[in-house]
Amino acid sequence: MNLVVFVSDALRTDHVGCYGARYVNTRTVDELAAGGVRFDQAISVAPWTCPSMTSMVTGLYPHHHGYLHWDAPLPEAPTLFEAAVAAGYDVGTFVFDENYLFKGLPHANVVGTSEKLDGAIAWLRGRGERPFLLFVHSWATHMPYDILHAERREWLAAKEELMVGIQSGAAGALETVHESYRRAVETMSESVLASLLGELDELGLRERTAFAFVSDHGESWGERFADKEDVKGIYHMHGATLFDEVVQVPLIVAAPGRLEPGVVWSQVRSVDLMPTLLELAGIPVPDIDGASLLPLADGTEDGDRLTFISGTDMGALSQLAVRMPPWKLIHHVDSGREEAYRLDVDPRERESRPADVPLELRDLLYLELESADQREISPEEEAKVEARLADLGYL
Known part of the structure; x- marks a missing residue:
């Protein structure tokens, strides 16, 4: 079975129709969900691209693989790409910027940018009889919206304009930001994703391809x-x-003939994507943090999966959270401060209640913290991290 992964960067679940959005046209995403399995509570294990995407393709939590900034040492763990190549798959990856995502990662075979879909479609058309893994990371829904990252001057100017609007706190300025985001989501769904799925149909590949649609994290606006x-x-x-607006993500897996359409309401993790795809392809799954989602999809497993979420600051682990409904507990590494939210009665996470958290959940978090990779960052490394983040508009 062929494998395609489409990552829509910074996509909020509340802007996708099949997750409840009412005023955004995501018909193509919704149709994909109707023919596949939609995971209603999918949690990203990191709130930004670098550690999150690395977890997605290694099946390891960020505090285990240690790739917490763009110039960190590459993890030695096996990857989705490596496993696919070993099983005889052709691999092609298209990313927002070839100087960042998966740079130097063995077997990823980054062959072009995802800013336009031409390269990915040409790569698909060049496939022979060998099975393939196509990985597309799209920045269509990443701030600033509707501007190509390659157009650096315009991109930075648009980003600055959006930031000024958010900093103003003015209702009109914020609505402009929200409307730009809604248009970007519609473009992603009805132009980018629709074109990719249409090409798979044209080539007669759709019925023998497992397709995963996911985001690396959500988004907020201050x-x-x-x-x-x-x-x-x-x-x-x-x-x-x-917070959940940043770590709760859409996740849909469609595999004709292998997965019956449906919805999984239990909590799952982004580290579960790699083992799910490998199992669908009949490829052995290494010993990792994630586990295949197929038992949840076919009903042989139920219940929420315990999830850890790693926050970083300037390349170092700064927060570690454990999320197990109905609770989320967040530990701030430097200060030891805790936040805790009872999600069933406080879904917007407004009232922190650390004193009420079940003791066993706190014990699990602190035990996990002991296993974390907390390598010291030198001043030189920190300066390099700052420069790279500034180049991406993060600072």
Whole structure:
């Protein structure tokens, strides 16, 4: 079975029709969900791209693989790409910027940019009889919207304009940001994703291809900041916090003839994607943090999966959270401060109640913290991290 992974960066679940959005046209995503399995509570294990995407393709939590900034040492763990190549698959990866995502990662075979779909479609058309893994990471829904990242001057100017609007706190400016995002989501669904799925249909590949649609994290627009002037960059949109608007993501897996359409309501993790795809392809799954989602999809397993979420700051682990409904407990590494939210009665995470958290959940978090990779970051490394984040508009 062929494998296709489509990642829509910074996509909020509340802007996707099959997750309840009412005023955004995501018909193509919704049709994909109707023919596949939609995971209603999928949690990203990190709030920004670098650690999140690495977890997606290694099946390891960020605090285990240690790839917490763009210039960190590459993890030695096996990857989805490596497993696919070993099983005889052709692999092609298209990313937002070839200088960042999966750079130097063995077997990823980054062959082009995803800013336009031409390269990915040409790669698909060049396949022979061998099975393939196509991985597309799209920035169509990443701030700033509707501007190609390659057009650096225009991209930075658009990003700055959006930030000024958010910092103003003005209702009109925020609605402009929200409307730009809605248009970007519609473009992703009805142009980019629709074109890719249409090409699979044209080539007669759809019925023998497992297709995963997912996001690496969600998005925010300064809602958590009382003083909007404190919102300094994209890092404060996603990256700085572990609230659900940033870590809850859409996840849909469609595999004709292998998965019956349906909805899984239990909590799952982004580290579960790699083992799911490998099982669908009949490829052995290595010993990793994630586990295949197929037992949940076919009803042989039920219940929420315990999830850890890693927050980073300037390349170091800064927060570690455990999420197990109905609770989320967040530990701030440097200060030891805790936040805790009872999600069933406080879904917007407004009232922190650390004293009420079940003791066993706190014990699990602190035990996990002991296993975390907490390598010291030198001043030189920190300066390099800062420069790279500034180049991406995060600072």
